[in-house]
Amino acid sequence: MTHQDNPNNDPDRSDDEGAEIVNLDAARAGRHPYQSAADRSEQEAIDGPVREGEAARVDQPDTSGPGWRTTLEEKARTRQPIVPLWLRSRAEAVETLRWVSLHYLHVTGYQLARLPLYGGRLTIRAPRGFVRLVSGIVKWTFDLEGEPVRLAAVQKADPEAYLKLSRQRDSRVRLRTFLSIVALFILLVAAIIAANQPNAAQWATLAVAIALGILGKPADRPLINRAVIPTSVEKLTSDIVIRSLTVLGIAGINQAIAKNPKDAVRFVAPITRDGPGWRADIDLPYGVTVGDVLDKRDRMSGALRRPLGCIWPEGDSSIHEGRLILWVGDKDLAKTVVKSPLVKAGSHDVFKGIPFGCDPRGRPITVPVIEQNILIGSQPGQGKTASVRVLASGAALDPTAELWIHELKGTGDLDPHEKNCHRYVSGIEDEAIAYAADSLTLLRREVMRRAAALKALPADLCPDKKVTRQIADKRSLGLHPLVAVFDECQNLFAHSEYGDKAGQDAEFIIKLGRALGVILVLATQRPDKDSLPTGISANVTIRFCLRVAGQLENDMILGTSAYKNGIRATMFVPGPPSKGGDAGTGYLVGATPMPKVVKSAYLDTPATQRIADRAHALRHSAGTLSGHALGETPERNAPTFDLLADVLAVVPPSETKVWNEVIVDRLAELRPDAYGVWAALEGGAKTAQLTTALKPYGIKTGQVWGTPEGGGKGANRIGIVRDDVATAVTERDSKKGRGVAS
Known part of the structure; x- marks a missing residue:
């Protein structure tokens, strides 16, 4: 049935086969093809009649309108905090109050030290003040200030005006002369009375001298010096912000401002003081992201007429990618020396994090340590x-906390803490690299031991199966924090002999050691896939990236897509602060809810030595010195073993599926020093050890049928398939170019 077969254009008609017929005229006119006549009438009452060929409205008006709650929510989307931001953080509040106290203490001390100078100035200026006072009284008493007006009347030969002015002067002079005589008489009486009271006379003389000294002050020479010279920092205004955005050369911003200068850049909150600087919250034009602005930070510095170290734009992706928070500081961050509270601390609790530095606004930043691993690169x-x-x-x-330090540069930067370490090495030679590789092997075994020990703890002591302060204080459990530092770790992971095994061990420790109190701190200056395995860089939880050269290095340290999201350590200026560089300043990710620019505290060698001395005394009194700190020689060449190869060795090809507990017992017979602790466990703890150890290799355990080795009834228990282990070994060895496993 065609359109011509339906001359009345009835949308409810159908053809002989029951198919619905669409009203083409209604569709072309913008009406719904199945709309009833009543609905069309209602729509035409709102929109007006739709003529053929007229374009349909896409956005229909909302006749109901938003409710009062929706309207209120739109207006109150961002509420201003009731409590000021600096009072929300105890550390920031203490720091603010400390700064204010020191400021006014400095002002008070400065002025008190100059009281003799101010007294001398008042003494010198008192005669001039006396002359000014007398001349002023004479001028006022005899109405000398009106003399020019009376002379002007004489010169104009206006007798009527002159007589009027003369009568007015005579009246004023009579009254003022009487008042002056009364005032003089009162002063004389007061002077006579004060003369009979020496103390009162002295205070009165002092008061008069001060008053005369103040009266004799020259206009261009103030009496009191300024204790603090105010800075000449220009106040941040909306016009200045928009000016700085227009010079960045971002097409989206310039086009939006050209079309709509008033609303192209929207300020979502008033520009306010935020710490030692100004803060502006801005919604950039549609399509422009914060990352576009971060690339132009140097141009923004020129537009704002402030040093580069004062300009810190950042985003707030929790709202949207176009929300820019522009903070302009009063002082250059590069020239700021951050003092560490550890210099004066008697002790510290790593469960509370470690004070690391401060952000550009001067707020202290603490890096959490427990249940974390840290990667630093630059x-x-x-x-x-x-x-x-x-x-x-x-x-x-x-x-x-047990401390293991491996400084693989050989310059001795961490030597002050050698006397506090269970294991310590400093060097770049093969012996030092081997020692560091042995440490990772030992740490891997320690992770396995701790997993079993933690699992055996009762639920009331360890409900979450994580190391807590309470558990760490029980030294007998051996679950205290263990912090292992590997500085210049690229020399270890890129080593031709030890690198592959060290990378596997480090990845295993990073994945499983967090909840067990084992923390790795890795630092590298060459972040690439060879010197920093991707399994390590992808699993660390806290990252600190100082100046790097490009996007690849940036994302290796800060995580995939960090550069794309505007977190770019390439924006920092290379070089030390003395030469205008940003050394010590970097992006910190994972330690705070949002990525932050942070300048780390600076500890020179003498300050570090003083801290190390206090730490040594603490450990000596607590009895926690061990290993290298006691002069012992820990096993420098820890026995190395390959878990997968060992499993294949104890499970012959004839056994396709084997229980975990059977494999653990066989491994303990093969290498008692490595696997004996597993075999000592009972029940599910023994099975879980092997399951956990095989997980990083992609080998899954499951229910397998088997019988006890000594005979007995068969059953389904947790076990592995031998072919899965052989496949994992084949894939691993093929990547190394060693062939395949037999």
């Missing part, structure tokens, strides 16, 4: 080792 000379030194010092001041 170009050479940008403050990487100095940042490691802060973390090592914080861990050293906790006498319950």
